[in-house]
Amino acid sequence: MDFKRLALTLMITLVFAINSPFTLASEKTDVVDAVNRYLANLDTDKIQTAIAMCDAETSILDEFPPHAWHGPTACADWWKGLLEYNQKSGITDGDATLGKTWTVDVTGDRAYFVAPMTYTYKQKGKSVKESASFAVALKRTQAGWRITSWAYSKQAVE
Numbered sequence: 090m091d092f093k094r095l096a097l098t099l100m101i102t103l104v105f106a107i108n109s110p111f112t113l114a115s116e117k118t119d120v121v122d123a124v125n126r127y128l129a130n131l132d133t134d135k136i137q138t139a140i141a142m143c144d145a146e147t148s149i150l151d152e153f154p155p156h157a158w159h160g161p162t163a164c165a166d167w168w169k170g171l172l173e174y175n176q177k178s179g180i181t182d183g184d185a186t187l188g189k190t191w192t193v194d195v196t197g198d199r200a201y202f203v204a205p206m207t208y209t210y211k212q213k214g215k216s217v218k219e220s221a222s223f224a225v226a227l228k229r230t231q232a233g234w235r236i237t238s239w240a241y242s243k244q245a246v247e
Contacts, residue, residue: 117193120200123234140164150240179213198229220245
C-alpha cells in the first residue's frame with residue numbers, strides 16, 4: 090500500500106471538507122442560531138441563559154445611558170440598566186424581533202452578523218415601534234459561539 094498517496098488523498102479530502110460550501114453554510118447557520126438564542130432569552134426568567142451566551146470580555150453599545158458596557162459583566166450590567174431605564178421611562182411590553190439577515194461573515198473562529206430589528210413597546214401606555222439595525226461580533230469557543238460585542242442602532246421611531 091502506498092502510504093504517501095493515501096496520506097495525500099486524505100489531506101485533500103480534509104481540505105475540501107473543511108472549505109466546502111456546506112461547512113460554511115452550517116457555520117453561518119450556527120452563528121444566526123446563536124444570535125437568535127441570545128435574543129430569545131432576554132427575559133427575566135431566562136436571562137442567565139442569555140448572559141451565558143456572552144464571552145468573558147464583551148462590549149455593548151445601545152441607545153440608553155450610559156450607552157456603553159464593557160468587560161466580563163457587560164451583558165448582566167446592560168440587562169440591569171435596561172430594566173432600570175424601562176422602569177424610569179414607563180416602558181413596558183418590549184419585544185425585539187429580527188428581520189431577514191443582511192450579513193453573516195465567518196472567518197476562522199470569528200463571525201460578524203447584521204440584521205434589521207424591530208423593537209416594539211409601550212411607553213406610558215402608548216405603542217411605539219423602533220426600526221433599527223443589530224450588529225453582533227462573535228467568537229467560536231469550546232462551548233459554541235459566544236458574543237464578543239453587539240450594537241443596536243435606532244433608525245426610525247413610529
